[in-house]
Amino acid sequence: MKDNMTGQNFAQKKIVWLASYPKSGNTWFRAFLTALLGDGNIDINKMEADCVFSSRSIFDAATDMDSTCLYDAEIKNLLPDVFTYVSSVCQRSHLFVKIHDAYTKNTNDVAIVPEQPTLCALYFIRSPLDVAGSFAHHNASTIDQRIALMNNPHGVLTKIKGKDGEVNTKNWIEQLLLSWSGHVKSWTDNPEVPFPVLVVRYEDMLNEQFNTFSNAAKFIGLEKTPGEIKNAIDASHFEKLKQQENEKGFAQKNPRSESFFRSGKSGGWKHELTVQQILSLVDNHGEMMQKYGYEIPDIALLPENENRTQKEL
């Protein structure tokens, strides 16, 4: 189907949403995609899905508006049309869009993620116990601050509503995350999501690499040989990405944090969370953790560490 006025193709479904709560493997997967779809090399500052849902420059270019002068509700009401338009002018068969927003509706009661141009979504999930420390490192904030955000049912990234009104000057548009559980539920356990969603566990990306990456590539319709998948996995190895950041920097790093790529492991929470922090996350997110195969830790069996004294245990 072509629009009569512009000749743009609105019919083809080509957006693959790379959706996740922050620090859950999204960037790693984009590195894999970059290697898989390109010549096997990765420049972390020029990756596939550099199209980001909350990008102010994409919004402004599609609307000829200065989005800093729009209200957040006005922006959210335009976003479905913005990405329908962006998809219509994309010349490639797939348009990968990174998104940290929860799957929610705007004040027009329309989903902010448009159905029409959407092919499918990959949803990256990681144990909230590990997300907390990684997220704190990423924003140079404390683990308690990040846990408070993860537990907040109205949590947002890039908050713009201040006491004097909306201050909308950051590089990114405000992103409504909900709580960690709310985010997971909105994308993976929501009958209103009208397109296929594949859940990809960060821990499986680490431990079941070939099958996990291979299944994801197949789900989004990329016909690749096992050798091509393996090469792309090797090229996007965590240590290689970290090394590139050390050498050249990474534009998506929060200026306040030391680095974007930290340890790239799972289970780090055992060494950095206090008992109170663990209990807080489990109390708030136990149901979703169990649904996606994350064991609820037995506090009594945890080893003592510098954050967790024997007295606490």
Add this chain to the structure above:
Amino acid sequence: MYNYWGFGLNIASEIEFPEFLPADFDSPDITISKGNSPRQLSGDDVMQKVNVSMSSKEYLQNVVNVAYYYVANGNEICIQPHEGADEKSIRFFALSNAMAAVLHQRNNILLHASGVYYNAGVVLFCGHTGAGKSTVVTMLQQKGYKVFSDDVCVLKTADNNSKTTMAIPSYPMINLWADSFAKIGLEPPDNNTRLRPNLAKFGRFYHDNYETASTPIKRVFILNAYSQARQVEIKKLGTIEAFSALQQNTYSYVQINGMKKKAHHFMATSKLAAGVQVYLVNRIPGENTLNEVIALIEANLRDER
């Protein structure tokens, strides 16, 4: 009908714009009217985006819950407000999108820049919204500099072979975010001066100390708020880098593209890059480095006078 001067143009308007400078003239360059706007543009050369479409002669923007803005032939802006729209928002998008469109239709190029008078010319501060243009200019105003323009100015390339590019100011108002008032040491803003009802951005008039004459551009500073810099720094850009930076800081590349003004854009920015010194000022994101930025800029101006 209200008669004004703004962006170098004599403007006759059915809508009152306190932001513009009142003026006397016999015939206007452009008219602003309230009326019925078309709902779509037609023609082979129309570029259609989200709620906005444009060609070389026409521009149509629908700002939802605010107004339709129809701009044509470089001399006509027609505004059709949506029901219940507030007047401030209606004026706000007329002063930004619609005025930019009418100026582009007249083959003008706009620089996203604020400026102060200096050394028989003007010094401009470019940058995207939030880079600190208005804050720097207000701070310099507090230190005794006279403000030339805020947020945007019109580039005027002389017809002769002179290397000089002139700038024309927009209108006598500085747009400041709420947090800038405290940073600069100003009293908190009056609620009546909000640019839009729910936006923490306020207008500061300076009609009493305003000049409309086009003025030679002496130097350009590009303010970069998103650098990975660990300290405030200033560095001179080569001509190619300066050209690239100026291109990125022209106002509304979407309009330049959609209205087929790329040749004018190239001419204006290449001439400016070749004719003036352009400096990049890297700020530290998230930190109040205003005093350091001002000190570096003033030292730069003193050193290379």
